[in-house]
Amino acid sequence: ETGVTQSPTHLIKTRGQQVTLRCSSQSGHNTVSWYQQALGQGPQFIFQYYREEENGRGNFPPRFSGLQFPNYSSELNVNALELDDSALYLCASSLIGQGFTEAFFGQGTRLTVV
């Protein structure tokens, strides 16, 4: 078990609604990354937060947004949910600026949009 926890573990939402997913980072880590893993696919990078600012983004629309808090926990917000947003959402925490450090993943939030 890593020190990265995500909540909730499962969530069902209706198309058009908004959702907030939460991630608590590994102690001592300063960076959080979010990934979307569709069924049968590998995770896709959504964005990364470092020192409370977004410092990298994948090919996802602006309705995917995030926050990182002073304690390095993070939120992923998705507005105007679409059916294709149904996926496993993984967060990973890491430490940038200290040479190589392993990224630790949470167990993910399974989002179903109906």
Added chain:
Amino acid sequence: AQTVTQSQPEMSVQEAETVTLSCTYDTSESDYYLFWYKQPPSRQMILVIRQEAYKQQNATENRFSVNFQKAAKSFSLKISDSQLGDAAMYFCAYRAHQGGSEKLVFGKGTKLTVNP
């Protein structure tokens, strides 16, 4: 853009036997990291092994080893003495730099079944 390709959607192996999972990647960088992650049904990604591109020696972690061919951009994972607990999805990943960020680029995965 970096890409990672896993050409084997599924593999199976008998318990105690050896299996090799394939991965190729594309990059223009000269220094980078490659990883193999295991994702059991619990969904949590677990790092199995990593390889630094500037190191010629292949990484080894107990029963897990890699065959890293930098010129061919190939990075295969060998699991020796396979155990039932090795059954999972395995993802090959490349650590890419995008501006100031570091992201992992994953392949589509290989589902490994271990038969008793």
